[in-house]
Amino acid sequence: MALIHLMYFGIKKSFFLISFCLLFSSCYREFDIEPPVCNNCTKPVVLCFITPNSPIRAFATTSVSFNDYNIDSSREFKGQIFISDSLGLKIELSKSSTNPQLFSTEPDDIVIEPGKLYFLSIIDENGNISIAETRVPEKPDRFLSCDIIGFTIEEDGKLYITKLKWDKNSAWNNLLGWSDIVRAGETPSKMHVEYNFRPTQIDSRTLEYFESQYWRYSSHYTLFTINEPFARYFKNFDFFDGINVGVQTQSFVNIFNGIIPEYSNFDNSIGVFGGYLTDTISVINPYPSPYN
Numbered sequence: 602m603a604l605i606h607l608m609y610f611g612i613k614k615s616f617f618l619i620s621f622c623l624l625f626s627s628c629y630r631e632f633d634i635e636p637p638v639c640n641n642c643t644k645p646v647v648l649c650f651i652t653p654n655s656p657i658r659a660f661a662t663t664s665v666s667f668n669d670y671n672i673d674s675s676r677e678f679k680g681q682i683f684i685s686d687s688l689g690l691k692i693e694l695s696k697s698s699t700n701p702q703l704f705s706t707e708p709d710d711i712v713i714e715p716g717k718l719y720f721l722s723i724i725d726e727n728g729n730i731s732i733a734e735t736r737v738p739e740k741p742d743r744f745l746s747c748d749i750i751g752f753t754i755e756e757d758g759k760l761y762i763t764k765l766k767w768d769k770n771s772a773w774n775n776l777l778g779w780s781d782i783v784r785a786g787e788t789p790s791k792m793h794v795e796y797n798f799r800p801t802q803i804d805s806r807t808l809e810y811f812e813s814q815y816w817r818y819s820s821h822y823t824l825f826t827i828n829e830p831f832a833r834y835f836k837n838f839d840f841f842d843g844i845n846v847g848v849q850t851q852s853f854v855n856i857f858n859g860i861i862p863e864y865s866n867f868d869n870s871i872g873v874f875g876g877y878l879t880d881t882i883s884v885i886n887p888y889p890s891p892y893n
Contacts, residue, residue, distance in 0.1 A: 771827075
């Protein structure tokens with residue numbers, strides 16, 4: 602009986618040892634997975650984010666297969682784009698003569714107001730219509746303070762620490778962008794959304810942020826209060842950009858190529874129509890030069 606028990610224990614031990622080895626080795630296996638390909642389902646792809654006191658700029662192209670690398674030169678949207686408000690005012694966006702992806706209006710063509718509902722209509726070259734709606738946030742999150750609180754000595758100079766605090770009203774994460782000037786009298790660039798916009802995303806529970814940068818005469822920070830479509834798009838894009846799918850990340854259209862579930866608020870095409878408000882604050886460096 603003892604012999605049988607020992608034989609059973611030895612078999613059991615060997616079984617678990619083999620199972621453990623197989624399990625351990627499986628953690629390091631590599632598989633080639635073919636991503637989903639859509640060769641005959643081209644649709645318009647449009648990104649448009651509106652805000653008061655700025656021209657409306659929509660970026661449009663058409664969807665592509667994941668393995669199509671000629672997206673920028675070969676996929677031109679040849680239809681029309683209109684924006685309208687809840688009162689019935691409707692304006693067509695003009696296609697740029699220098700950038701075939703850009704459709705825009707002048708700021709005075711239609712007034713964008715906080716809290717108001719707007720519609721973006723797409724008509725492709727075959728007459729198919731797609732519509733998305735978005736409501737601009739009603740009030741922006743506001744900066745409370747912006748201070749350079751100190752510096753550290755680095756090999757390339759002094760690294761200055763800026764502390765930002767703001768008042769939170771919205772339910773979605775904020776975006777933060779900034780521009781710097783080196784000499785007094787220079788005009789900082791105005792922060793607005795383009796299709797290649799790369800701001801810092803700040804969690805909605807955070808009400809302060811620390812930014813480190815080398816000496817600048819002054820820094821100008823813009824806090825973006827975004828609505829739900831903008832927030833859902835940016836979360837999706839941030840994930841897509843983070844996994845770094847080769848050169849495919851170089852164009853905004855590629856987030857809509859089916860490699861991951863994408864968010865769209867258009868009813869018959871793909872893309873995002875969102876809105877945002879901004880608040881800007883600036884700080885002058887209290888240290889007169891980077892050397893003292």
